[in-house]
Amino acid sequence: ATKRAACLIGWPAAHSRSPLIHHYWLRQLGIEGGYSIEAVPPEGFAEFVLHLKSHGYIGANVTIPHKERALQLTEPDARARAVGAANTLYYDGEVLRSTNTDVEGFIGNLDASAPGWDRTAHALVLGAGGSSRAVVFGLLERGIGRIALANRSIERAQALRDLFGDRVVPIAWSDIPAALPGAGLLVNTTSLGMKGQPPLPIDLSALPADAVVADLVYVPLETDLLAAAKARGLRTADGLGMLLHQAVRGFDLWFGARPHVTAELRALVEADLLGHT
Ligand code: SKM
CATH class of the missing domain: 3.40.50.720 (NAD(P)-binding Rossmann-like Domain)
Structure with a gap:
């Protein structure tokens, strides 16, 4: 099977713990997939999103400063539209849809x-x-x-x-x-x-x-x-709890399985944060 991968698009983006979270769930659920970080500046964002699939991705999270712009470049659902920002992009056939899981x-x-x-x-x-x-x-x-x-x-x-x-x-x-x-x-x-x-x-x-x-x-x-x-x-x-909970639905949309926010996952990310701060 080909490896399906999602990414985080942000600027800056290197600090993100999303790869750790999604890799944990992929491993837990035995799903062959990936999640990487894409540092994309504002002037490159539209091109990147419009060609997300040819960059090798089945979907993406979007963070600062791109969340408002993401709305305009995708087909947002009612929630993303109501919030005025999108943080999760996923394909529905060839259509790139977006939602807000924050x-x-x-x-x-x-x-x-x-x-x-x-x-x-x-x-x-x-x-x-x-x-x-x-x-x-x-x-x-x-x-x-x-x-x-x-x-x-x-x-x-x-x-x-x-x-x-x-x-x-x-x-x-x-x-x-x-x-x-x-x-x-x-x-x-x-x-x-x-x-x-x-x-x-x-x-x-x-x-x-x-x-x-x-x-x-x-x-x-x-x-x-x-x-x-x-x-x-x-x-x-705390903010880590929010980061964990917002990640659940994106994972489900991309990889087709609903993961859980467990104490073990939280401890893993906590340990990583404490080692890097
Ligand atoms: O909305 C989330 C986003 O999906 C991922 C993220 C991160 O990895 O730092 C932060 C928030 O903006």
């Missing part, structure tokens, strides 16, 4: 890490970029009452309100402290706290005692934000 990645990880989180009425989401769209879409779909959305440029937060409706309430970055006491769920979708970036300048002591804190950053595995939340005894959901 939504279920975020929500699936939150369900697994903090059962009952959805009983909260109010969330505070930091950042209004591509991953924030997936988070906001998922929270609204799960029935959250109100999302205070803080972004350093408030225009981008307002754009999400225009897209998703009045349950999204843009707030100024300087109003975060005032929003903390009412937030049952705090989500960081910015790159603050990532290795090489400054930490999020937020004091969590004003959050309710039963609040849940989620961070999309996974290098380092435990950001200062998550460490502070744990020190306060709050429940947390």
Whole structure:
């Protein structure tokens, strides 16, 4: 049998742990396949996607900064269209379709890490970029009452309100402290706290005692934000959990088997991250 392979297209892309995840599942399920990394700059992205098959791929994940552009170059499903970004591409015959699995990645990880989180009425989401769209879409779909959305440029937060409706309430970055006491769920979708970036300048002591804190950053595995939340005894959901959960449906679409996010897989990626950070 010929080896079927998918890839991650990003710029930069070398840091990704997706190959480790997909290779693990291929091995577990006894499927002959591959998953590689393709560092493709923005100016080369359209050509690469339009010829994905001739580059040897049956599908792809797409990451920063290509997720919005991917939507325009493929046949997106309703979810990718609603989120405004695609991260998973797959062929349906000759047609290259796309979807967004970041939504279920975020929500699936939150369900697994903090059962009952959805009983909260109010969330505070930091950042209004591509991953924030997936988070906001998922929270609204799960029935959250109100999302205070803080972004350093408030225009981008307002754009999400225009897209998703009045349950999204843009707030100024300087109003975060005032929003903390009412937030049952705090989500960081910015790159603050990532290795090489400054930490999020937020004091969590004003959050309710039963609040849940989620961070999309996974290098380092435990950001200062998550460490502070744990020190306060709050429940947390981390970026690695989201990365694992978003990978499931892509694997199924490409290789035809639904894999599982197991403790063993998580431990494997964790060990790799700790060895490299
Ligand atoms: O949406 C995901 C993408 O599918 C894979 C990825 C990665 O490998 O770093 C990150 C996210 O953007």
